Amino acid sequence: MSILGPLLFAAMLVLPAWFASLDSSQEVRLAVLDPDGVFGNALVDTESIRFESMQGMDEAALRFGYRDMGYQAYLIPDGQEGVRVVSHSPVTMDVRNHVDHCLRGWLQQQFLASRQIEGLPEIIREMDGIRVKMTTVVVSDEGVERESSSEMTMLLSVVFSMMVYLFVMIYGAQVMRGVMEEKTSRIVEVIVSSVRPFELMMGKIVGIALVALTQVGIWIVLTALLVSSLGLVAGSGAISSSGVPAQVEMVTELQGSGAFEAQMAAVVAKVDWGSMGWSVAAFVYFFLGGYLLYAGLFAAVGSAIDAETDSQQFVLPIMIPLILSIYVAMSAYRDPMGDLAFWFSMIPFTSPVVMMARFPFQIPLWEIVLSMGVLAVSFVGMTWFAGRVYRTGILMYGKKVSYREMWRWFREAGR
Amino acid sequence: MDFLEIAQVTKQYGSYKALDSVSITVCENQIYGLLGPNGAGKTTLIRIINQITRPDMGEVRLQGKPMTRDDISLVGYLPEERGLYKKMKVGEQALYLAQLKGMSRRDALRELKFWFEKFEIQPWWDKKVEELSKGMQQKVQFVTTVLHRPRLLIFDEPFSGFDPINANLLKNEIQELKHQGATILFSTHHMASVEELCDDIALMNRSQVILSGGVDEIRRQYQSGRMRLTYSGDVDLASVLPLGCSLLSDAPSRQLRVAEIQSANGLDVNAMLRVLLPVMSIHGVHEVLPSMNEIFIRLVKQSGE
Numbered sequence: 001m002s003i004l005g006p007l008l009f010a011a012m013l014v015l016p017a018w019f020a021s022l023d024s025s026q027e028v029r030l031a032v033l034d035p036d037g038v039f040g041n042a043l044v045d046t047e048s049i050r051f052e053s054m055q056g057m058d059e060a061a062l063r064f065g066y067r068d069m070g071y072q073a074y075l076i077p078d079g080q081e082g083v084r085v086v087s088h089s090p091v092t093m094d095v096r097n098h099v100d101h102c103l104r105g106w107l108q109q110q111f112l113a114s115r116q117i118e119g120l121p122e123i124i125r126e127m128d129g130i131r132v133k134m135t136t137v138v139v140s141d142e143g144v145e146r147e148s149s150s151e152m153t154m155l156l157s158v159v160f161s162m163m164v165y166l167f168v169m170i171y172g173a174q175v176m177r178g179v180m181e182e183k184t185s186r187i188v189e190v191i192v193s194s195v196r197p198f199e200l201m202m203g204k205i206v207g208i209a210l211v212a213l214t215q216v217g218i219w220i221v222l223t224a225l226l227v228s229s230l231g232l233v234a235g236s237g238a239i240s241s242s243g244v245p246a247q248v249e250m251v252t253e254l255q256g257s258g259a260f261e262a263q264m265a266a267v268v269a270k271v272d273w274g275s276m277g278w279s280v281a282a283f284v285y286f287f288l289g290g291y292l293l294y295a296g297l298f299a300a301v302g303s304a305i306d307a308e309t310d311s312q313q314f315v316l317p318i319m320i321p322l323i324l325s326i327y328v329a330m331s332a333y334r335d336p337m338g339d340l341a342f343w344f345s346m347i348p349f350t351s352p353v354v355m356m357a358r359f360p361f362q363i364p365l366w367e368i369v370l371s372m373g374v375l376a377v378s379f380v381g382m383t384w385f386a387g388r389v390y391r392t393g394i395l396m397y398g399k400k401v402s403y404r405e406m407w408r409w410f411r412e413a414g415r
Numbered sequence: 416m417d418f419l420e421i422a423q424v425t426k427q428y429g430s431y432k433a434l435d436s437v438s439i440t441v442c443e444n445q446i447y448g449l450l451g452p453n454g455a456g457k458t459t460l461i462r463i464i465n466q467i468t469r470p471d472m473g474e475v476r477l478q479g480k481p482m483t484r485d486d487i488s489l490v491g492y493l494p495e496e497r498g499l500y501k502k503m504k505v506g507e508q509a510l511y512l513a514q515l516k517g518m519s520r521r522d523a524l525r526e527l528k529f530w531f532e533k534f535e536i537q538p539w540w541d542k543k544v545e546e547l548s549k550g551m552q553q554k555v556q557f558v559t560t561v562l563h564r565p566r567l568l569i570f571d572e573p574f575s576g577f578d579p580i581n582a583n584l585l586k587n588e589i590q591e592l593k594h595q596g597a598t599i600l601f602s603t604h605h606m607a608s609v610e611e612l613c614d615d616i617a618l619m620n621r622s623q624v625i626l627s628g629g630v631d632e633i634r635r636q637y638q639s640g641r642m643r644l645t646y647s648g649d650v651d652l653a654s655v656l657p658l659g660c661s662l663l664s665d666a667p668s669r670q671l672r673v674a675e676i677q678s679a680n681g682l683d684v685n686a687m688l689r690v691l692l693p694v695m696s697i698h699g700v701h702e703v704l705p706s707m708n709e710i711f712i713r714l715v716k717q718s719g720e
Contacts, residue, residue, distance in 0.1 A: 189492075
């Protein structure tokens with residue numbers, strides 16, 4: 001997984017581009033039957049769509065033969081401003097949109113021409129050239145201005161919160177499976193005759209945390225390496241601009257591969273490496289805090305059940321706050337200062353994910369510190385709770401466990 | 416000398432009393448059998464001795480001092496439900512478990528070499544546990560239990576789940592360990608092994624100790640006047656027996672006959688001989704001690720009533 005993970009990550013970023021480039025190699029040929037020249041020269045070929053005029057043929061013959069001639073569909077004028085696209089199988093959206101685009105432009109031109117306004121084409125050309133120049137600037141309390149990149153902020157927000165969510169889930173479940181394995185293989189009784197049950201549980205949790213950190217580290221480094229090396233390839237044109245990940249909406253608007261690289265370079269240039277360092281530190285804290293909180297729960301559940309199949313009823317309630325937090329995080333990307341985002345970044349069960357979604361937006365320090373504090377207190381409490389359930393659970397076999405039963409273990413463990 | 420003392424130990428699980436004021440004393444270098452039907456509280460008691468569970472009341476003392484977790488390295492424990500990490504290699508795992516008991520890596524390696532050679536299991540060192548048969552796994556587990564030369568060995572149902580060959584091996588090893596000075600406590604249903612191995616026993620039923628003491632004394636104490644007689648002569652044995660005594664069995668054996676007699680009214684072997692000698696030629700007679708199995712069943716039934 002440690003090697004495969006980054007590969008998958010990089011693939012997720014790059015594959016769509018590759019697929020897009022594959023598609024364009026497939027050419028679509030369309031026959032055009034326009035004896036009266038209604039379309040003028042409005043229909044322009046693209047890389048993937050080619051129009052061919054069928055002058056002198058009659059429609060019946062074309063309808064009968066267009067497929068044998070290698071056309072996917074044929075076009076004929078339909079009334080004043082219409083066109084009919086005829087085919088046996090429906091044409092793609094790409095074809096539809098392109099035909100629509102060409103003809104609309106043509107019709108608009110004709111419409112304007114019919115009004116006979118002096119110098120209109122020049123006016124329109126000039127109007128098309130108007131662009132808004134926008135710079136987003138972040139001001140610190142000391143009044144220092146710094147150019148920011150809202151794209152980069154958004155990207156960090158999405159990536160960090162997603163990573164916390166994924167890793168807490170993956171490694172939390174791993175704790176549960178580990179505890180369960182020790183219980184079902186009965187090795188646990190030998191081990192707890194040498195070490196305290198709490199030590200065994202903490203050993204498992206801390207051990208997996210270290211594995212997780214190592215793996216996260218490898219992932220981050222390898223993903224960065226892979227993406228940047230692929231980024232270089234992109235410069236040679238193998239990857240077109242359409243190939244950016246769908247979830248990173250901001251980049252999709254860019255057109256032309258040269259512009260994409262330039263824009264990327266601009267975004268990277270605007271990265272504040274200092275705050276990036278803080279983001280990574282916060283990520284490590286919230287990931288570990290969230291992991292420790294949930295690992296305790298997962299360990300308690302793992303100790304209570306005899307078989308993986310029994311885990312469902314206990315795992316679902318654990319997953320619900322995690323899943324909820326990713327939904328809240330999605331709204332926090334857009335409104336990081338909103339009440340929803342604020343409160344859910346304080347509640348310890350959702351704060352790791354939601355806080356990481358808010359963090360890149362430079363929220364007030366006290367909020368971060370408070371959230372960290374609440375999380376720390378919670379995971380200590382959770383570990384204590386889990387330790388007591390665990391102590392009884394691991395030696396309990398063949399019993400159908402309920403929440404009530406677990407609560408009883410917790411209470412009685414104190415005696 | 417008292418090695419292990421369990422004094423008035425009580426453990427309650429919810430409304431269920433698993434142990435009710437249980438006291439037993441195990442002398443040093445003894446093999447002590449903990450007997451009792453399922454659910455009598457043996458495993459709970461063993462877990463308390465192993466410091467896995469805490470008693471609600473009472474105390475466990477080792478060599479006169481209250482036992483703490485630090486004493487746990489003096490104990491080797493083979494639980495009833497046995498298991499190892501399945502994906503781990505045999506040698507690695509044995510080393511790990513030995514180090515958990517406080518052995519240094521070097522000592523552990525040396526001892527493991529000795530035991531693996533003794534049991535002829537060296538070729539398994541690099542195999543994963545899941546590749547081993549159940550009997551093989553039990554051998555490995557036994558080795559990991561005794562490796563750190565514990566002074567107190569606790570086996571929970573050691574003979575259950577072992578095949579006859581391994582069970583016999585285990586029996587020999589238990590005696591060998593005693594010979595080397597260890598004190599051994601084991602729980603079992605297997606009564607034949609109790610008579611063969613144990614010096615003292617405690618019989619538990621329904622969370623209480625209902626009988627404890629030396630195996631021989633207990634058998635003598637519960638002996639009920641049964642004797643086995645080897646004789647010859649054409650006599651109707653049943654008709655010459657004293658009043659109240661009964662003939663349990665009478666069968667030819669080579670040229671002689673062997674009979675089992677249940678005496679009554681406190682008639683001992685001497686008295687019985689006085690009656691029988693005049694009418695037959697007697698080749699041998701001895702008291703038959705009740706087996707632990709009989710005593711076990713009788714007592715458990717009694718205390719259940």
